Amino acid sequence: MQSMTTYPINPGTDGVTSEKGSAIRIDRAGKKYPLTQGVHRGNAEFWALKNVSFEISGGKVLGVIGRNGAGKTTLLNAIAGVLSLTEGEIKVQGKVLGLFNLGVGFQDELTGKENIFLNTAILGASKQEAVDRFDAITAFSELGEFINMPLGTYSQGMRLRLAFSIITHLDFEVLLMDEVLAVGDALFQSKCYERLMDFKRAGKTLVLTTQSMDMIERLCDSVVLLDHGQVVFSGGPVETTNRYRALLNSEQFYVGPSKVARKVFENTKKWVENISEWGQKLGTKEAVITSVKFINRWGFERHSFRSRQPLKIRVVFDAKNIIKEPHFGIAIFKNDGVYCYGPNTQFDQQVIKEIKPGRSWFELTYPELLLAPGDYKVSVAIWDKNEILPFDYHSGCYDLKVMGSNVAKELLKIPCKVNGRESLPCEKVLALVFGEKTDSEKRDAGGAGSKITAAQWVDDKGIPKDVLRTGETMTLKIDVTDSVSRKDATHLWAGLFRDDDVYCQGFVSPVRGERSYHFVFREFPLLPGGYKVSAGVWSEKEHRFLERRDNVVSFKMVFDREDHGTVHLKHEWKWEFKK
């Protein structure tokens, strides 16, 4: 696992990190720059910092926020000592390291490995320390073979990986971070946060600047708001970020996310974001998921279930601290990464105020599992309120099996009635995999002599539709010619595909002399996105499609709420927290 390769954090030396006394003390700090144009130096001057005073004690996280050019970077540079003050003074207890800018300290012509040694030396580590920590640094950065490539070939994200890995594997008392984490991907970011939380617990002092208010609110103990080089406000994270937002709004700098009264969602996540993440456990570990159980309708723990049977997922976790406004999420994926369904308590507008430290549990119950037989992966997560930082996130860590045969490689088991009778399961009637196209079938498609004459969606009032709403009753009408309807032992097949060609499900009806076939879906559960329908006439005698037409209808699904995946499954949340 990841955590095994990270270098242990050395506790503070010489008792520097002890709670008493301040780790950083800034007294009336000011920095003046002359305003220059070329070589001519006028009398004009510019105060990048003016009269800044504050203190921070060891083991705390301080956030510095402000608009561009407010003096955040100048302040951090001054704390690190790579900038001299014009007036005032800054006192820092112990060693300071700073991660300022992704270009800083790196040589593009040198390889990642060579840069590690150069950088550790610049940051004051000895050769021996660099050699000792080299493996941990490379493992944490996850750069693989790229470690031997020149840095010029790196992307910004890769530079961040390297820079962050180097700096966090050295010894320090105070760590400064200047808006660099933003370029990391979500997976690496959460790894960074985890590491930062570890430092905090080890009594190190952190100073961060960022434009991410979520990060400030989650990580910081106190926050300083700078504007025009001066401290405008300092206090708790929430009150300071509120001031900042007010500042931004007052000067028309920023248009914050406003809540639209009722929005229609036209798309949603259809695939797992990062399949290589599966099996990993990420998060700040302020809450730790200790067990995840799949329970059947009789209350027994099982790993195999049947389609359309109830499924209950029970998650037990330990909260280490008081957790404010968390939300729970459970996602089911097909083992190839297709996103089936991932409800969370936030989408369901369930509000959880706070959880006290101790053992608690939550449950998600599906009365009817509308998934086709196959192997599935389940992710379980406890998120912070904005889904920025997981407290604990087990990505694809749990296997779920739906029993039965699935030769047609379907994804779903949605109920459907055709002309008043249940649709037949594909594999019972037709020994063919409908999800796959073959060349001969394509050639049969279309043409004047088509046996399928019409296909369209209508709502319950019979009005034609091509945008459908999740959860409403919809009917797919397919008409065939007389010649088909009179033929014996033929079947009509309607296949639902996502617009990325994932086969959702096929619906089959015997042809019994009628010319029009109504596939009725009650509470049609497909989630927003584009879909299409293929239709075919299957001859049981000849054991082939007499005709198959792809994409006879394409349609869109919309939903008035946010949800992830392909199919909406009815569900219910339940929880009980430590009192």
Added chain:
Amino acid sequence: MKKHRAAVLVDFWSSLVSITKEIGQGRDLIRELVIKDLKLRYSRPMLGFFWALILPLSTVFIFFVVFSLFLKVKVEEAPYILYLMTAVFTWRFFQDSLSGAASSLMDNRNLLREARFPAYLIPLSVVLANGINFLPCLLIMIASAFFMMKGLPAFVFLLPVVLAIHFLVTAGLSIVFSILYLKWRDVRYILETVLTFLFYLTPAFYSLSFVRTTLSPALFRLYLCNPLTGILNLYRCSIIKDFPGFVVPDGGIVFAMISPVLFGVLILGGSLYFYKRNRDAIYDHLSY
């Protein structure tokens, strides 16, 4: 008055100790910087480190063709090619170090902005890298002198001292110019001009005896005060077998040493003092 002088000495001594300490603590960093410098120079070219030999040798070859074959310049002190080699090789170390170091603080502002460490370690590492560059040339020089003169002079034991003096002078000037360059970008061009001038002011390709007979005694004294002339004479004394005899009229090898040693100590001490005084301004000047 006396007390004051003692205080200055104590002050000088303590700052010398603190700087020695600083350099000692920075030795891992110096090593990495030197490695970086050499890697940037030689890891990509196919001939790699051989360029450290090819370039000076080709200069010597060109000078030999021009001065000896076309202009028929003659020197009595040593075979002309050996005379040229000692001048060109040692000069290249000096010139490359200075011109590389002058812009080194600016070129490496990335590194300086990352963490606080003594900035003069950067020009120092440039000089060290050039010193490593100079080593193969030095070996060739000694070997050629040995074979052409059938032996080495007794003064060869002075060679490490000469190298140290040469290094002191180069390092001191490098640190000063690297700091000056931050504030005045004209320094690079001034340096280039001055270096060219200085090269012709040292007895590189003309005979020292020729200067002695041409200039008035007073002017010749002044000519010898140029520490670079002194250093070149010292190199030649410690490598070329018959050369020491030719400096005897000027006071011998001891006299040749006075000016470079004085200058070296003064310039290095002065440069570090200059650095201490401008330490904070360095970071300001990196930004604009």
